[in-house]
Amino acid sequence: MIINHPLLGPRDSQEFTYLGDASLIDRPDWQAEDAVDRFYDYLYERENPAGEHRELWFHEQGDRSWLVVTRNTLTHEITNVELARDVARARGRGK
């Protein structure tokens, strides 16, 4: 596959390492009342969509950016690639 890196353009997916669902960005609050349940859901409860999937890829043999790649699991069509750091900030993550 080819991943169109937002900074470096098209790169062979062989240069990347796959992690999984981009929802791993949304790490729960450790001080929440039901923190254990929330962490359990965060870590183990995943959608397995037949279709569009947002997922985390690490450009390990490249610029070491984590990317959020929107990929269709049926066709492998990739419709969007973003820097994970930008996505994380947009989802309210900071310090």
Add this chain to the structure above:
Amino acid sequence: MHNLAAITPLGGANAREDRIGGITIAEKPDRAMASLATRMGRDGDVAKAAKKLFGFALPEPGRMESKGDWAAFWTGPGQWMVTAPFVSHEDIAPIVKAGLGDAASITEQTDGWAQFDVDGSDVVDMLERLCPVPSRRMKAGDATRTSIEHLGCFVLCRVTGESFTVICPRSSAASMHHALSVAARSIA
């Protein structure tokens, strides 16, 4: 002056140079290198201080710049590798740190890597057998990280179509040299 002898990444007292067909493969231990990473929110300060220290603006993604003793290539968002002659800049990290102050994190990288200059009119044919980046389309000053023989490497284009530098992890210098040599022989 200390009394420890240095060896090259290939384990010799002197840098190795091989000529295979029209291609020269030369080990280059004579470049000092440090990484430069911008601290949070300090991009402007880094740009200014770097310009002053190196004499050029830090390069854009995928590019390398050089002037006088200094060269720099982009390695990641807000990150660069900076190189200078080893003989005059062996202790490169404090030198760069002095110029950048607390706007950037500087780490000595000189001996983390092995550098090979590969030159020759067929050098692109050789690189095509080693890495997925489009070396035939790379122009002088293009610099990128990619994978060669399962190793994360930097490939820098010094002269379009003719001169490149391959920078690989130092511990794998022998494997990289073998890969470069085999590829050179297969097109010789």
Add this chain to the structure above:
Amino acid sequence: MSQINRISGGQIDRAKSLNFTFDGKSYQGHPGDTLASALLANGVRLMGRSFKYHRPRGLLSSGSEEPNALVELRTGARQEPNTRATVAELFDGLEAKSQNRWPSLAFDAMGVNDKLSPFLAAGFYYKTFMWPKAFWEKLYEPIIRRAAGLGSLSMEVDPDTYDKGFLHCDLLIIGAGPAGLAAALTAGRAGADVILADEDFALGGRLNAETFTLGDASGADWASATVAELANLPNVRLMPRTTILGAFDHGIYGALERVSDHVAVPASGKPRQTLWRIYTKRSLLCAGATERPIAFDNNDRPGIMLAGSLRAFANRWAAVPDRQVAIFTNNDDGHRTATDLLAKGVRVAAVIDTRADAPRMADCELLAGAEVIDCKGRLGLTSITVRLAGGQTRQIACGALGVSGGWNPNVHLTCHQRGIPVWNEALAAFVPGTNPVGMSVAGAANGTFSTAAALATGAEGAVRSLADLGFKAKAADLPPAEDAPVNLSPFWYVKGASRAWIDQQNDVTVKDVKLAHQEGYRSVEHLKRYTTLGMATDQGKTANMGGLAIMAEMTGKSIPETGTTIFRPPYTPVPIAAFAGRSAGADFRPVRLTPSHVWAAEQGAVFVEVGMWKRAQWFPKPGETHWRQSVDREVLATRQSVGICDVTTLGKIDVQGTDAAEFLNRIYANAFGKLAVGKVRYGLMLREDGMVMDDGTTARLAEDHFVTTTTTANAVSVYRHMEFCRQCLWPDLDVQIISTTEAWAQLSVAGPNARKLLQKIVDAEHDISNEAFPYMACGEITVCGGLRARLFRISFSGELAYEIAVPTRYGDGLIRAMVEAGREFDAVVYGTEALGVMRIEKGHAAGNELNGTTTALNLGMGGMVSKKKDSIGSTLSEREGLTRDDALNLVGFRPVDRSRAFVAGSHFINKGDAANAANDQGYMTSVAYSPNLGHTVGLGFLKNGANRKGEILRAVNPVANEEVEVEVVSAHFVDPEGERLRA
């Protein structure tokens, strides 16, 4: 002249002769020949034996679709089985052997299988060898494998090298027939980066096999003139002898280039073959079409071949299987073969056309509405039996029969991304349906069979593909060419035939397909697996349609309703060696060498692979004959005086930034905020699920600068994890990380004399006394007269110990200097084995204990998981299941009978209990012989182990059927109070 069936013309160089052998007999051919054409020219029709029935077989085709003529090429270590004679380019000295026959091709003892055919029908293996089950592996399978099968392996190491590479282009053109050449001309002239690949050594495709003219030139001449122009365009890369084997995601194609297959031995340094990965923006499939046969009884006899192949042999290679031939066809194209052969002076006894209204096209007898129903000549065709339109039969003598059932577009690559081909009624063939993104199809591959249409659609295809990329290309000016329509009446097999071969490679007959239907295997995928139709090296290129048509007829459905099997890569077989490329033998993967490697090798060190690293395992001294002698000596000398060990392989990550301490707080279970500058702290890293991920030490070099270490094995994954935390979880923390593992050569110095030794190395201005540089201190120092270095007072062995780091290029000098400085202390250099013994003696957890299933609590470090802060894994480490009272605890074990030894992996069982899983109390993780204690010691996880000291258990090893009584003790066998390391 021994080439009795060599005729005039052809694209062979008669000025030069090439000598070759087939089954030991010598023959001659010419440059331009394939092994197949040269054998035909020499009067050889019999080239192989079939897979199951050992039937005598000859050529069916002239191309890569060949199912029959599989040979073993070359001898000795270079012997290559299952090579299709049709694509083996002839070279001087070529040695080929037929396969699957004994004792000889003409008399094959296993030919008896043919007589037993009533018992060997489809599903025979499944039905016959059902029981007893135990017989299958030992008896049935070896016998079947010996009797059936294809070529044999030399069992020697392949002496040739194989290469890999990566290419990029705007437009990949697959196939260099008329469509591909027209496309390449159009795209090449427009300045696009073009790759034109073809599996043949001569570019031109069918233009080289036909007698059509293109304008004033012959097809072959036009092709070579076009190739000459393309060769002069710097933006066009011509790749003959290159098969595009698969279409992968996002415009990536795999290609196999046969660099040296056409020479006896590759030139020095040259690869035999190169596997290319081609990155394309667009591709144009111009792969042409493959002719399909018509099945009739005994249609597999040597001399019966596809009509288009018969004429290709005659026109391109000036070779015929016999001087008297006949043609059996259901379409106009079959008649072309008759015309061409007549022009070459070959006698054409008759054209048998299944169509009652067949046109007369060649100047020979036409039998319209007739069928070939059988034939004679076991080792080579002698005559055919024809059922005439009126029903009467007639024998016709001939030594070759050209058969044409029509042509199938080569849609294979269009299907590699799950594209489904669609049925074209007029062609009675499947044509491309949905193509992979970026791919278009032109020429015969798209069902446009005439030469004029191939040229035009090729040029148009290139213009359209390039328009997508912003190129304004102009279709190349093309010469006028034949534009005959396809006239065909579908005809798949002769009614009433039973031993009529559908798939010659797998010995599948019409009867087998019918049997499969009768037994309920009606889906095409079931049909394939039950009968093996369409499997093996040719993947049914000439067979699938016939099988499908018969199944359609049986089920009463149309062919498109019946379906088609899925084409998958590779298009033609690829040697495993090509996939391996350069990664073979000692170069299987890169190695990493430590800074002291040159020195260690000089000492005769024994090396062990640890991941990619080669580390010194021990350093044998003269007189030591067993590894234990060396290891015991290294351990004892270290604990008695001082030992040195290269520990560079531990991962080192430089962590800087104003939030660096906070970052470490979050990725380690224990706290780092209050670590003083100049101090080191042990850190325990958890995964989010609460399991231990890694451990290491972190040194604070400045307020905003740390160096953290990882285990050797986890260096890469820990770095990746840290980047994930930094970029995805806390993107606004001011922290920068970079690996410095290889930038520093790091040596451990351990033992009571460690400080004394170091004081001879470290420059005098740096005070490393116990007071000035206590346990867990660190600092930047200079050594050997001014070289920058780092010193860490940390201990893995439990001794007074330091780790000293210098820039890697000086690591070799440093170990030599340390060994020299250590002479007065009888210092040793120790390897990973002694390192392991000492850490087990000290009770330090390592990889065996940090095995991905253990928690901080299991390791006895539950107290380290801070509850006052958020860190990865801290929340889920509190899950009920991970904090139970009888959780596993890491404890030590020693044998009750001190002379006995036990092994890691043993499970603990209480005395008196049966040794089964229900009674499992835990397992042993690490075991070593302790030279200090004089007996075996072990570490292991035991249920509630922390409270079971003194208990006697059994360490059971069911694999070796052994058990040893062990006593539960503290994991700290040596210096439990830690006095030595603080000395």
